Amino acid sequence: MRIAAIICNVILFGFTGLVLATDGPPQGAAYVALTLLALLVPLFTSLLLLRSSGGAFLRGVALLGNIALLGFALWAIVSQFPHPEEEGVVAYTVLIVLAPLLGALALLRAGRGRRRATG
Secondary structure, three states: OHHHHHHHHHHHHHHHHHHHHHHOOOOOHHHHHHHHHHHHHHHHHHHHHHOOOOOHHHHHHHHHHHHHHHHHHHHHHHHOOOOOOOOOHHHHHHHHHHHHHHHHHHHHHHHHHHHHHHO
């Protein structure tokens, strides 16, 4: 699950960067926050999952970031219904929901594994 989470997060980071490069910066504070979360949370989560020495505090911050990203993503999906008919909308929608879910699950699983190994 860790590898799948890292792959999804890296692809989400790249896809978000591509959207920024082609469509320009978002309009509105909520969409700016969503964009920042879609760039920073996958990067932070991937780095934590790649490193074997992430403390409980950092995992907690990453977990909260993934929950916030998922919440903002679901809000954006609902608020923009019906969705624009552009290439990649469905793929980006699936990715922006799947990446924080997998990231959060991998972080939770990594935290439990360390407790068992040390406790």
